[in-house]
Amino acid sequence: MTGSNLKIELEKLIGKNKVSSDIGDRLCFSRDVTPICYKWIDLYKLPPYICDVVVSPENTEDVIKIVQFAKKNKIKIFIYGGGSGVVGGVIPTEGGITIDMSRMSKVVILDEESLTIEVESGIIGQNLEDFLNKKNYTLRHFPQSIRSASVGGFIATKSTGQFSTKYGGIENYVTGLEVVLPDGNVLITSDKPRSSTGPDINNFFIGSEGIFGIITRAILKIYKMPEKVIYHCFIYEDIFSALDSIREIMQTGLKPPVIRLYNREESRQKFAKLGFDYDGCLMILCFEGNSELVDAESEVAQKICTKMKAKNIGDELGKLWFDNRFDTRHILEKEEEFGGVSDAIELAASWSKIKKLYADVESYFRKKQITLASHFSHAYTTGISVYNIFFLNVKDEEEAIKRFYAVWNDVMEIALNNDATISHHHGIGIIKKDKLREELNEGINILENLKEKLDPDNIINPDKLITKMI
Amino acid sequence: MNFDKKSLRQCIYCHNFCKFSCVPYLATKNQKIIQTQKNYLVYLVNENKVKPNAELGEAVYLCNDCRRCETYCIFEGKNVLPNNRYAKNLIFKNMLAPKKVYDIYNNLLNSGNFLGRETGQNEIRNFDKNKKYDFFIYPGDYVNMLAPGITKSFIEILGKLNKSFVLCDDDEVSDGVLALDLGMEELAGELMEKNFKKITQYKFDTLVVLNPHSYYCFINDYEKYGFKFNFEIIHYIDFLKRYIDNLKIKKTDDYVKYFDPCILSRGLKMNESPRNILGTLCNNQNFDLVKNRDESECCGGNLSLIFPDISRTISEGFLNELKSYDDKTEILITVCPLCLSNLSKAQNSDRFKIYDLIEYVSNNIV
Numbered sequence: 096m097t098g099s100n101l102k103i104e105l106e107k108l109i110g111k112n113k114v115s116s117d118i119g120d121r122l123c124f125s126r127d128v129t130p131i132c133y134k135w136i137d138l139y140k141l142p143p144y145i146c147d148v149v150v151s152p153e154n155t156e157d158v159i160k161i162v163q164f165a166k167k168n169k170i171k172i173f174i175y176g177g178g179s180g181v182v183g184g185v186i187p188t189e190g191g192i193t194i195d196m197s198r199m200s201k202v203v204i205l206d207e208e209s210l211t212i213e214v215e216s217g218i219i220g221q222n223l224e225d226f227l228n229k230k231n232y233t234l235r236h237f238p239q240s241i242r243s244a245s246v247g248g249f250i251a252t253k254s255t256g257q258f259s260t261k262y263g264g265i266e267n268y269v270t271g272l273e274v275v276l277p278d279g280n281v282l283i284t285s286d287k288p289r290s291s292t293g294p295d296i297n298n299f300f301i302g303s304e305g306i307f308g309i310i311t312r313a314i315l316k317i318y319k320m321p322e323k324v325i326y327h328c329f330i331y332e333d334i335f336s337a338l339d340s341i342r343e344i345m346q347t348g349l350k351p352p353v354i355r356l357y358n359r360e361e362s363r364q365k366f367a368k369l370g371f372d373y374d375g376c377l378m379i380l381c382f383e384g385n386s387e388l389v390d391a392e393s394e395v396a397q398k399i400c401t402k403m404k405a406k407n408i409g410d411e412l413g414k415l416w417f418d419n420r421f422d423t424r425h426i427l428e429k430e431e432e433f434g435g436v437s438d439a440i441e442l443a444a445s446w447s448k449i450k451k452l453y454a455d456v457e458s459y460f461r462k463k464q465i466t467l468a469s470h471f472s473h474a475y476t477t478g479i480s481v482y483n484i485f486f487l488n489v490k491d492e493e494e495a496i497k498r499f500y501a502v503w504n505d506v507m508e509i510a511l512n513n514d515a516t517i518s519h520h521h522g523i524g525i526i527k528k529d530k531l532r533e534e535l536n537e538g539i540n541i542l543e544n545l546k547e548k549l550d551p552d553n554i555i556n557p558d559k560l561i562t563k564m565i
Numbered sequence: 566m567n568f569d570k571k572s573l574r575q576c577i578y579c580h581n582f583c584k585f586s587c588v589p590y591l592a593t594k595n596q597k598i599i600q601t602q603k604n605y606l607v608y609l610v611n612e613n614k615v616k617p618n619a620e621l622g623e624a625v626y627l628c629n630d631c632r633r634c635e636t637y638c639i640f641e642g643k644n645v646l647p648n649n650r651y652a653k654n655l656i657f658k659n660m661l662a663p664k665k666v667y668d669i670y671n672n673l674l675n676s677g678n679f680l681g682r683e684t685g686q687n688e689i690r691n692f693d694k695n696k697k698y699d700f701f702i703y704p705g706d707y708v709n710m711l712a713p714g715i716t717k718s719f720i721e722i723l724g725k726l727n728k729s730f731v732l733c734d735d736d737e738v739s740d741g742v743l744a745l746d747l748g749m750e751e752l753a754g755e756l757m758e759k760n761f762k763k764i765t766q767y768k769f770d771t772l773v774v775l776n777p778h779s780y781y782c783f784i785n786d787y788e789k790y791g792f793k794f795n796f797e798i799i800h801y802i803d804f805l806k807r808y809i810d811n812l813k814i815k816k817t818d819d820y821v822k823y824f825d826p827c828i829l830s831r832g833l834k835m836n837e838s839p840r841n842i843l844g845t846l847c848n849n850q851n852f853d854l855v856k857n858r859d860e861s862e863c864c865g866g867n868l869s870l871i872f873p874d875i876s877r878t879i880s881e882g883f884l885n886e887l888k889s890y891d892d893k894t895e896i897l898i899t900v901c902p903l904c905l906s907n908l909s910k911a912q913n914s915d916r917f918k919i920y921d922l923i924e925y926v927s928n929n930i931v
Contacts, residue, residue: 117620122609123602128580136577136605140614151594179581197594221585229855229890242637243581421582424639431578 096168098147101192105150108164109157113150113198120149124193127180129526130438131496133430138492144186146173146193153198155273155281155311162309163279165192165554172555174305176248177219179240181438182524184252184304188558196247199311202226211270211286213314216247232317235262235352238520239421247310252522253302257420260345260474261352261383262318264520266301271314274300277307277550286314299545304522305556307549321383325393326353326413329405330375334358335450337378338471338479340403342446344380345476347399349392353381354474355416358457361468361484364425369415378405379413429486436495437486440506444515445478452513456483459509465502473519480519503527523560532562566654566750568611572644576604583634588863589627592878597624600634600645607652622661625652627875629866630746631827636859653748662748665871670749673756677738678706679870684736692731698769700730700804703783705776705902706739712902715775718927719801725930726808731767738763741790742782746867754790757782761792771797773804775923777828777835777901801923802829802838802900809845813931816848821925822887822894823852824908825861826901834859839900839922846929852898854887864899864907880911888916898922 096104102116115121125145126132135142152158165172171191178185187193196217203213210232214223220234220241227233237256238244244254250272255264262268271286284296300307331337337356344351355378357365362377371377380396382389397407429437444452453469460467466486473480485502489495507517507530517523517530532539542561546553581601584590590598597603603624609615628649635642656662657670672681692698700723704716716732723730740760744753764772772794774780780800787794823843829835836858843852856862862883865876887894897919899905905921912919920928 115620117618118615119597119606119618119621119624122606122615123596126605133578136608141609177581177584195594195596197596200594219585222591225585225856229886240580242586243584421637422639423580427575427578427580427639431574 096170101148101170105148105161105164105192108160109150109152113152113157115149115151116147121145121147121193124149124175124178124185124195125187127178127183127185129181129183129186129524130430130436130499131183132186134436134492134496134499137433138496144188145190146187147190149193149195151195151198155275158194158275158309158311159279159281161192161194162275162277162555166277166279166552169552169554171557172309174247174251174309174556176217176245176251177240177243179244179248180252180522180524182518182522182526184522184524184556184559186525188525194309196245200245203312205230205232210317210319211314212317213271213312214246215312216250216310217245220244220246220249227317228320231320233320234268234315235318236265236268239423242421246313246315250301250310250313251303251305253520255473255520257472258352258381260354260472261350266298268315269297269301269313270316272297272300272310273312274308274310277555282308302522304524304560306546306560308555323386323389324381324383325389326410326417327380327393327397327400328408328410328412329378329380329400330373330408331356331378331403331405332375334376334453336403337376337405338450340378340400340405341471341474341479343399344396345474347395349396351380351382351392351396353379353413354472355379356471358469361470364468366412366416369412369419371412373408375406377412379416381413426484426486429488432488434491434495435486435488436499437484438499438503439521440483440485440503441480441519441521442483442506442510442515442517443473443478443480443519444513448513448515449479449481452510452515453481455509455513456481456506459505460485463502504530525558528560528562531560566647566651566748568651569644569648570608570611572641572648573604573608575640576601576644576648577608579639582639583637586633586637588631588633588879589629589868589875592875592882593627595624595627597621598627600648603628603652604648607648607655610655617656617659617661619661622656622659623663625656626663626666626747626871627868629863629868629876631863631866632831633827633860633863635831650745650748650750653746654750655748657748663871666747669743669747669870670752673739673744673749673752677736677756677759678710679739679743680710682710690732692767694766694768696768698731698767699728699771701764701767701769701772702730702732703740703764703772703774703779704733704737705774705779706737706743707778707902707906708776709737711906712921715902715905715921715923718921718924719773719775721927722808722812722923722930726811731769733763740779740782741786742778743867743870745782745786753786757787757790757792761787761794764794769796771799773799773801775801775902777826777833778903781828781832800833800835802835802842805842805923805926806838809842809926812926814846814926815929815931817846817929818848819896820849820893821847821852821896821898822854822891823857824854824864824897824899824904825857826899826904827861827863827866829900830858830861839898842922842926843898846926855890864901864904866903866907869903869907869910876907877911880907881913884908884911884917896920896925898925
């Protein structure tokens with residue numbers, strides 16, 4: 096079916112003002128913030144993948160009609176939440192229909208007794224947070240993409256946030272979902288505090304990157320605004336003793352929402368303009384919640400850090416980090432240069448493996464003479480995530496894309512050799528899927544079988560997450 | 566209005582940190598309004614990769630220059646307004662803007678104001694070109710056309726202070742800010758020249774501008790277009806700062822919130838003075854809405870002139886949300902004729918009384 100026929104047929108189904116074949120819309124909805132999307136701007140006249148039509152459903156019934164139509168006509172569907180993904184999850188690799196979820200952005204129910212909120216999945220994270228703040232509540236899920244990402248995108252990519260060490264990733268928030276399945280049926284999962292009724296169905300969709308269905312509503316946990324928030328900053332001589340401090344903090348049972356550790360290079364690079372003037376690794380620690388608990392946790396944490404010979408430098412840099420936490424200018428300026436590319440590779444490993452992983456990654460970039468800035472964040476009792484930001488500058492955009500993929504491939508190899516995960520929170524998309532089989536082993540067959548059963552014609556978000564083409 | 570390739574590329578490469586703040590986007594869900602997407606398409610047009618069309622034209626004009634995105638811009642927020650004006654100029658020249666934009670153009674060209682109202686309808690005052698006055702009052706066309714009560718209140722206050730003035734209202738020509746904001750660069754220059762000639766005919770110490778959008782234009786744009794004034798130019802907020810202590814004010818127990826107008830908070834960075842003036846009038850001193858100063862919300866702005874339904878959706882949305890979480894506020898104060906007009910029209914109950922600050926001051930003089 097051609098673009099104009101497709102538009103006419105979809106307009107008949109859901110209404111004229113919900114369908115667009117305008118080239119501007121098609122271009123806007125065919126890109127996210129994956130580095131290769133940027134490189135395509137100057138490399139090609141137009142990007143290699145453009146959807147044929149954009150549809151903007153206003154309710155679940157519209158989504159059902161679109162899915163049933165696509166299934167019947169064997170037209171591919173791609174789902175666009177906020178367009179903030181960094182692994183190409185929205186790229187319409189086979190043309191077809193892109194579903195823009197932005198019109199489904201209503202708050203459905205705020206349950207102040209249970210402390211949950213039901214929302215349509217197209218709501219932008221920050222708009223939800225603002226809504227809650229006005230009523231003295233908070234989600235406390237603060238990914239760096241919060242100002243553009245949708246709740247549906249949070250869930251589909253299994254996102255985490257900057258305050259995750261206390262509140263967990265998005266999987267710790269979701270208590271219920273509404274999903275339009277690839278056959279057009281609607282699944283509504285139960286909203287219970289816990290249930291022993293078989294595997295948690297929500298978890299089939301959290302991190303599914305849209306391949307099992309379209310998330311249309313979600314029920315999420317919320318919190319009361321914290322009574323007290325305090326920051327501590329420490330300087331460590333070496334990164335590994337700082338890591339030992341974090342492990343002890345976590346294994347002692349403390350719950351700092353934020354615990355971030357920057358290596359020497361990133362401490363300087365990121366914080367020099369905020370007044371950082373030390374030769375060492377910066378650790379930022381935050382506690383928040385009930386005032387008495389915060390004071391107690393804070394005291395214990397300070398003792399642990401001091402024991403590890405850390406220098407306490409007060410709270411100022413922590414507060415400045417919070418105020419400047421979206422400032423990624425130094426990364427994006429590199430990307431904007433012709434032939435420039437940078438990206439963040441977010442790995443995670445258990446405590447017994449993290450130091451070797453970090454050393455191997457650092458050694459790789461040093462040998463390749465590629466600039467690297469690393470920090471640790473998102474800590475657990477069992478391990479921690481390490482965020483590796485690399486910067487490349489080569490002769491042109493084509494070479495930049497080649498080198499980008501080569502770096503990703505090599506670092507994922509290093510991760511797998513160290514029994515680390517290749518993605519802590521950005522997801523797989525089209526960038527990492529070739530390595531997913533190596534990490535999941537037999538698990539990938541389960542995902543593929545599930546996809547085949549739910550979506551035998553491979554209609555919804557094809558080419559993402561799993562590699563097997565049905 | 567030059568094509569600034571570097572700043573456009575920076576915006577295109579950004580991770581959309583301003584998306585959530587774009588009020589016209591939230592009201593319409595038109596993806597092409599968001600700065601990074603709009604600039605992406607404008608960039609492709611300039612690189613001859615796509616042709617501009619009416620859909621892009623509509624999206625470009627759906628941006629009302631509220632500049633909330635500047636607050637969250639990780640690059641140079643100062644490029645937002647020039648890039649908006651460049652995009653509008655590009656669309657305007659290609660005859661791809663919404664029809665109402667060309668209606669406004671014709672009105673400005675033929676009548677000197679955006680409504681196309683015949684001039685000379687107001688009382689004609691015979692001001693003496695040889696006399697030296699204390700002030701030249703420049704209301705600005707938003708005040709004249711949408712909120713003339715602002716001028717009336719200001720004159721009442723001048724009367725209480727025994728100050729002499731020249732008033733530019735009976736045949737005032739638009740200052741040019743609306744033309745600039747709508748991409749009509751050439752016409753803006755012509756309007757500025759007419760204003761320059763008219764104002765400089767009189768002798769006075771200080772030009773007091775009542776419309777903050779006009780004030781912004783006088784202090785930021787006139788000189789760029791070759792019109793340099795050799796006298797002091799102030800907004801009425803600065804006037805009140807100087808003279809509020811000379812007025813006999815009756816303090817009130819009203820619960821008042823201050824709605825920061827975009828042009829004051831983000832354009833002119835005048836955040837504390839209106840609050841300080843309110844502080845001299847009110848016993849209850851917390852004037853901040855949840856989103857305030859450079860994060861303040863939007864009234865719909867100049868969208869009310871081109872897309873009135875969308876503007877109304879925005880202003881109604883703000884008032885309805887405020888009602889949902891604030892059961893105390895009685896009065897909303899603003900310092901902008903557009904905010905006053907848009908919010909007043911959007912009232913569907915008498916839950917809030919809405920005033921411009923100058924009206925509120927005037928009402929509370931003993």
